[in-house]
Every structure is written in structure tokens, then in C-alpha cells.
Amino acid sequence: MWRFVSYRLLQAIPVILVVITATFFLVRMAPGGPFDGEKAVMPEVKAALEAQYRLDLPVSQQYLSYLGDLARGDFGPSFKYPGRSVNELIAAGLPVTAELGLYALLVALVIGGLAGVIASLKPNTAQDYLPMSAAMIGICMPSFLLGPMLLLVFGIYLDWLPVSGWGDTPGDKILPAITLGSSYAAYIARLSRAGMLEVMSQDYIRTARAKGLPEWQVVTRHALRGGMIPVVAFLGPAFAGLLSGSFVVETIFQIPGLGRFYVQAAFNRDYTMILGTTVFLSTLIVLFNLLSDILAAWMNPRLRAQFGDN
Amino acid sequence: MATQTITDITEAEQGTSLWRDAWLRLRKNRLAVFGLTVLVVFIFIALITPWIAPYSYETQNLDLGATGPSAEHWLGTDIFGRDLMTQIMYGGRISLMVGFVATAVALVIGIAWGAIAGYVGGRVDAVMMRFVDILYALPFMIFIVLLMVVFGRNILLLFLAIGAVEWLTMARIMRSQVQALRQQEFVEAAISLGLPPATIIRRHLIPNALGPIIVYTTLTIPGVMLFEAFLSFLGLGIQPPQTSWGLLISYGAETMEEFPWLLIFPGLALTLTLFSLNFLGDGLRDALDVRSSKD
Numbered sequence: 001m002w003r004f005v006s007y008r009l010l011q012a013i014p015v016i017l018v019v020i021t022a023t024f025f026l027v028r029m030a031p032g033g034p035f036d037g038e039k040a041v042m043p044e045v046k047a048a049l050e051a052q053y054r055l056d057l058p059v060s061q062q063y064l065s066y067l068g069d070l071a072r073g074d075f076g077p078s079f080k081y082p083g084r085s086v087n088e089l090i091a092a093g094l095p096v097t098a099e100l101g102l103y104a105l106l107v108a109l110v111i112g113g114l115a116g117v118i119a120s121l122k123p124n125t126a127q128d129y130l131p132m133s134a135a136m137i138g139i140c141m142p143s144f145l146l147g148p149m150l151l152l153v154f155g156i157y158l159d160w161l162p163v164s165g166w167g168d169t170p171g172d173k174i175l176p177a178i179t180l181g182s183s184y185a186a187y188i189a190r191l192s193r194a195g196m197l198e199v200m201s202q203d204y205i206r207t208a209r210a211k212g213l214p215e216w217q218v219v220t221r222h223a224l225r226g227g228m229i230p231v232v233a234f235l236g237p238a239f240a241g242l243l244s245g246s247f248v249v250e251t252i253f254q255i256p257g258l259g260r261f262y263v264q265a266a267f268n269r270d271y272t273m274i275l276g277t278t279v280f281l282s283t284l285i286v287l288f289n290l291l292s293d294i295l296a297a298w299m300n301p302r303l304r305a306q307f308g309d310n
Numbered sequence: 311m312a313t314q315t316i317t318d319i320t321e322a323e324q325g326t327s328l329w330r331d332a333w334l335r336l337r338k339n340r341l342a343v344f345g346l347t348v349l350v351v352f353i354f355i356a357l358i359t360p361w362i363a364p365y366s367y368e369t370q371n372l373d374l375g376a377t378g379p380s381a382e383h384w385l386g387t388d389i390f391g392r393d394l395m396t397q398i399m400y401g402g403r404i405s406l407m408v409g410f411v412a413t414a415v416a417l418v419i420g421i422a423w424g425a426i427a428g429y430v431g432g433r434v435d436a437v438m439m440r441f442v443d444i445l446y447a448l449p450f451m452i453f454i455v456l457l458m459v460v461f462g463r464n465i466l467l468l469f470l471a472i473g474a475v476e477w478l479t480m481a482r483i484m485r486s487q488v489q490a491l492r493q494q495e496f497v498e499a500a501i502s503l504g505l506p507p508a509t510i511i512r513r514h515l516i517p518n519a520l521g522p523i524i525v526y527t528t529l530t531i532p533g534v535m536l537f538e539a540f541l542s543f544l545g546l547g548i549q550p551p552q553t554s555w556g557l558l559i560s561y562g563a564e565t566m567e568e569f570p571w572l573l574i575f576p577g578l579a580l581t582l583t584l585f586s587l588n589f590l591g592d593g594l595r596d597a598l599d600v601r602s603s604k605d
Contacts, residue, residue: 015444022453026460140584142536144543144556145577148563156567244451247544252563262452263544266459274459278452 075276086276107181112188138186236292342593415473420480428488528591
């Protein structure tokens, strides 16, 4: 197990370095500086600004000093929000995005997991087809379509739920969480169905049945743990998808989270903000992939044995 | 003369046993047939759009403004009085093109990469696949947003960027296929006949790995189309005056309170296409999956 963990950790470090380097130089290649805005800035003001943000130094020095700042956990100042640092913006946006992601993941796990397990218990019957067709709709319906449609129906026509905001009015977190979670619910439904079907045909399930356990105990006690391995392995990529999916959902529902900051920074050419959020999000995603891989390995005795210490 | 006959028979038999069987199985899957039909119709419409579109692409009618579906404009008009059906048809051309071209880019890179890594093996394989592993861990959604910001919104770049993401899985599938095929007698026979590796890969390995590749391709196209729509929705993809379904949905979402049809019809077009591709992909997987058919 330790060998597996350290192997994956060693793999994650170069990935994060590649991310930082690639992002840094990509952003520096961008035509049009952050101060070439609508209003013409006086040359001396521009020079002073550039000096303040170290843009006057050679790129290699900028890169090294940026790495140094990162090592101290400093993402630098924002170009577009004077006087605020990228750290502050991340600190303001992250809790919102994390909360949204958490609710979405809950929606996905509960609905998707239940649908998948229910479908797998009676394959090729209505009990299977119904939830799986719903899952197909969930996969095909992109969030930027589902979000506005839900808004239109529940926010405007029925007027049951607020149409925008985050934590301002009761119930304004429901629609965003469903919008973001639905496609993951659909994937999880398919994964858990496939995983459960595979497990249910194995010998140890037959043993459990033969010793007279009631069917629901066979499922909850024995089948779930094995059948959910694909779902757990999917959690890392799902988290990555949730983060980038939150761009859209936060834009639609006007939620002040990281995703919205990121898209705004992209439009504003806010160099340090793009750089900072990209590095931050990427690191987070890499770490989550790592975590879900380790979790999946821990749940799967065969994989554990493969990396066992012998 | 005799050899000729034998090859004829084997070829004919192979034709019926694998691809014909798969086709027969696919035909029984009603959802897959539905998907295939929708796709063929949509692709056909996209190809002949310039000749059959009810209105010209640029025609505006500002006095008319946004109107609901009517006899003159079957799907209504947008706020500039442009015919929505015409826009959806032209948007479909772009959306489908992005889907197919970007997938083709992914296909070419992925197959070549996977086939070489799997065939050569050893250290070359290790290095090539480690590279894939590293790229796999990168959060590409974020990177493509960044690319579009840095280099501007450019449809060619969009093809390349999306293709550059999607080839990774293709390479992994191809590699595992080639590794399995390598061990088989007909490949050993080809090697001992002294055929050059490029020929063996092209003539023997790729054709035999086609099944999983086709299935994965059908499932990649909807992903790519979704990705384009996502970028266009955020305002980072296709640029006006060109349009795509994602862009139309984004405009529709802005005015959905007053003019819901501007959101619903482009959304329907995109969802129906994604549905069809996924159904077809699932159907193909079942039809070509040798394992499950032997059970």
C-alpha cells in the first residue's frame, strides 16, 4: 500500500510542476498586456505599474520569483482588482465553490448510486430501463442547457425557487446543486450499475446467499463495497469536472465562486489571477485524483496485493 | 489458383462472421437504429444547408424582431428578426464539424501513439505511456479556457486543442489492443515473413483493433461537441458571425424569459444529437463486443 501511495505521490509532483510552468509561459505569450485596457494609461504610470508587478524583469527571472512566491503560498497581487491579492480572491471564492461542489456531489452520489443499485438488482426489466434511460438524459443534457431550463420552469413559471444568488434567500442553493450534480448522477448511476452487476455474479455473493442472508443484507453488507469501486475511482475525475463545471453554473446563477472569478479573469486578461487560479485548481484536481486512486486501491484487495510489501 | 480460392473463402467468411454479425445485432437494437437515423439525417441536412436553408444566413428583419414559431418562420425568429431554423442549420454545420474534425485529430494521434507504444514495447513504451499519464492528470478544461484566452478564439485552434485532449484515451485503448494482438500467431507469422513494422501495424494490427476504436470514437464525438458548446456558451468558443448550437443556446439563455423558443429549439437540436451518438455508441459496443456475444 505504501509503495502505491508513494508511487502516485511521486507521479503527482512533476504533473504539478508541468502545470505551473506551462501556465506561466502560456500566459506570458498572450498578446496584449493587462494595462492595455480601454483607457490609455500614461507611459510613466504604466512603467510604474509594470515595475510594481515585476513585468519589467526578464521572463526567466519573473518565472523564478513566481516559483519562489508560490513556494511561500503567495499567488501574487491581482491585476484587475487593485490592492487585492489572488490569495484573497481564492479565499473568498473557494468556500462558495467547495460548498456548491459538495452539494452537487451529494446529489450525484445519492441519486446516481440509488438509481444504479436499484437498476442492477433486476437487470433488463422496467426497474432497470427506467432509471438508466433517465441517466442517459442526464448525460446528454449539458449543464448550460439544464440550468436555464430549470430556472425557467422552477424560478420563473412556477416561481418556487429564487433565480440567482447564493445564501441570500432560502432555497437558492437547490437549483445550482441539481444543475451541477445531474450529469454526475447519471455517470454514477451507470458506473454503479455496471459495478454491481459484475460483483453480484461472483462466488462470494453466492456464498452469502447460500448461508441464508436476506437479499438486502447481501447487497448492503457484501456487494456494495466491491460494486462501488468504480464509483470511488470516478470521484477524482468527477471532482475535477465539478470544478470546471462550476464555471457554467456559477455564471448562470450568478454565484460568487472561483469558477466565476476564473471566467472573469479570462475575459479581463488578469494575468496573475488566471495563473493563480489555474495553478491552484490544477493542484487541487491532481491531489483529488491521487486521493480517489488511493481510496479505490484501499477498497480493492487485488490492487492492494499487487503493490503489497512482499 | 488454389491459393486464390482459399483466400477468397477466408475473406468472405470473415466478412460475414464479424462485421455482418455486428450489423445484424446493431439492427435489432432499436435505440441504436434511431440514433443512426437521426445522425444520418442531421449530417445530410448539414451538408446541403446552403441550398435548402429557408432564409439567407445574414438576413435580418429588425422590424419583425423576435417572434414565435409561425408559418413563415417554423421555429420563430431571434431579436434581430433572423430565422431561427436557418441559424440552427448553420450552427449544426459548425457543431458537427467540430465534433468530427476534433475527433479525427484525436483518432490519428491516439492510434499512431498507442500502436507504436504497444508494438515496440519496452523502454519506448514506458516513456510514451508515462507521457500520457502526465497529460492525463492535467485539468484540460481549465487549460483550454486558457488557450482560447491567450491565442484568441480561433476555430482551428479549437479543433487542435480539443483533439489534443481526447487522443489520450484513444492511445491507451489502442495500446492495450495491440499488446494483446502482438502475441497472436498471425502477427508472429507476419513478423517472420519479414514485413516491416509499419506495414504490420497498418495492415494487421489496426484493422483488428478497429472494434473498440469505432466504439470509443462514437462516444468521443458527443463529448467533443459538448465541449465546444460549453466553450461557446462561456463566450470562449465559436465567434460571431459564425454560430454553433452552443452559442445559440447561450443567446437563448439570455432572453429565455420573453422568448423561450430561442433556448428550447437549439437545446433540442444539441440534446437530440448527443442522445443519438450515445445510443449509437452503446449499440455498437454491444454489437462489437465479442466477449458478451459469446456468453
